[in-house]
Amino acid sequence: MDRDIRTVDDVLRLLDGLFAPGADRWTADAADWWDGFYADRSKPVPFFVARPDESLASYVERGLIAPGRALDLGCGPGRNALHLASLGFEVDAVDLSPAAITWAEDRAREAGADIRFHCADAFTATGLNGPYDLIHDSGCFHHLPPHRRVSYLALLDRALAPGGHLALTCFAAGETGMGSELPDADFYRESGLQGGLAYTPQSLRWIFSDLTEIELRRMHDEPPESPYFGEPFLWTALFRRDTGTR
Numbered sequence: 001m002d003r004d005i006r007t008v009d010d011v012l013r014l015l016d017g018l019f020a021p022g023a024d025r026w027t028a029d030a031a032d033w034w035d036g037f038y039a040d041r042s043k044p045v046p047f048f049v050a051r052p053d054e055s056l057a058s059y060v061e062r063g064l065i066a067p068g069r070a071l072d073l074g075c076g077p078g079r080n081a082l083h084l085a086s087l088g089f090e091v092d093a094v095d096l097s098p099a100a101i102t103w104a105e106d107r108a109r110e111a112g113a114d115i116r117f118h119c120a121d122a123f124t125a126t127g128l129n130g131p132y133d134l135i136h137d138s139g140c141f142h143h144l145p146p147h148r149r150v151s152y153l154a155l156l157d158r159a160l161a162p163g164g165h166l167a168l169t170c171f172a173a174g175e176t177g178m179g180s181e182l183p184d185a186d187f188y189r190e191s192g193l194q195g196g197l198a199y200t201p202q203s204l205r206w207i208f209s210d211l212t213e214i215e216l217r218r219m220h221d222e223p224p225e226s227p228y229f230g231e232p233f234l235w236t237a238l239f240r241r242d243t244g245t246r
Contacts, residue, residue, distance in 0.1 A: 008150070015147040020191050034097035038077070041103060046231055047076065050107060052083035053138050053169055054220050054228035055236035060087055064214060064238060065165050068133030073122055074140025078104025078115070079229070084136065085113040092128060094118040123151040131161035138169040142196045146184040149207060156211075162243040166211060169236050172218060173198035178233035204237055211239035 005011060021029040041048065059065045067088035072081040075093035077100055085091045085108070093115055095101050101119040108115050118125055122140075135156065144152060156166060171179030179198030180187075187193055201216050216237040222230030 012147055012151060015145065015188070018188055018191060019145060019193070022192075031096040031098070034095075035099040038097055038099040038103060041077075047079070047139065047229060049229055050077075050079050050082075051222075051227060051229045052080050053236070054222050054226070054230040055169060055238075056080055056083065056136060056138070056167055057228050059165075059167060059238055065134055065167070068164075069130065069161075070134040070136060071122075071128060071130065071132045071159065073135060073137040074143070075104055075117070076100050076139070078107050078117070080136055080138055081115050081117075082107055082111055082113050084134075085115050086111070089134070091115045092118060092132075094120055094122045094125060094128060096121060123148075123155055128155075128159060130159035131164065132159055133161050133164045134167060135160050135164070136167045141168060142170040142179055142199065143193065144197075145187060145193060146197075153207075153210075156241075160241050162241055164241050165214070166208065166239045166241075167237075168204070168208075168239070169219065169234050170204075171196050171198045172233055172235045173200045173203075176232055199235060201235070204235065208237075208239050211241055214238040214240055 005014060022033045070084045070089040070091050072084065072091060072093040075081050075095045078093060081091050081093035081104065093104060098119050101117050105117055118128065122128060141152065160166060171177065173179070173181050177198055179196040180194035181198045182194065204216065205213060216235065218232050219234040219236045220230040221232045222228050
C-alpha cells in the first residue's frame with residue numbers, strides 16, 4: 001500500500017508517472033527518448049539547423065533585450081545558446097538529453113564559444129537559480145505535461161531577474177499551427193501529449209499573466225537561405241518581469 005504523497009513535488013512526480021514511457025514523461029524516460037531523437041544529426045529536422053530563431057535575433061536587433069546573463073531551456077544542439085554567446089551574453093544552457101548536450105558542446109567548441117552546458121532537469125538542477133536577465137525557451141514549454149507548468153512558473157519565479165525577460169517559442173493552435181489542441185485533462189486520459197501541446201495567445205497570456213507582455217506573434221517563415229530559423233506553425237512571445245515583483 002502506497003501512501004507517500006506529502007508534498008507538491010510528490011504530486012508532480014505521481015502525475016509524471018501517468019504518462020507512458022517516452023518524450024512525454026518528465027523523467028529519465030524522456031532523456032532516453034530524446035537521445036534517440038538526436039542520435040542521427042543528419043535527419044531533416046527543421047531545428048537541427050545551426051541557425052538561431054528569427055525572433056530571438058529580432059529582439060536583440062530592436063533593443064528589446066540586451067546582453068546579460070541568459071539561460072537557454074531545452075537547448076538541444078545549442079543553436080540559440082551559441083547565438084546568445086556571440087552577442088556577448090553569459091550563457092547557461094540546459095537539456096535532459098546527453099546526446100543533445102554533446103552535439104551542442106561540439107558546436108560551441110568549433111565556434112570558440114564559452115557556454116556552460118548542463119545535462120539535467122532544469123526544474124531540479126543546482127546552479128540554475130540565476131538571477132538571469134533572459135530565460136530563453138524554443139520548444140521546451142510545449143513538450144511539458146500540463147502539471148509541469150507549475151514547475152516552469154516556479155523556475156521563472158526563482159531564476160528570472162526583476163526587469164528580466166522570458167523569450168518563448170511554442171506550438172501555435174489554429175490554422176497552420178502545430179501540436180495537439182486537446183483539453184488539459186484529456187492528456188491524462190490518453191497517457192500522452194500527442195507530440196506536444198498547442199497554445200492560443202489567450203492561454204499564453206493567462207499562464208504568464210504575472211509577467212508583462214512585450215510581443216506575441218507568429219514566427220516569421222524564413223527561407224532556406226536565411227541566416228535565421230523561422231516556422232509559422234509557432235508562436236513567439238516576449239514577456240518582462242516587472243522590477244518590483246521580487
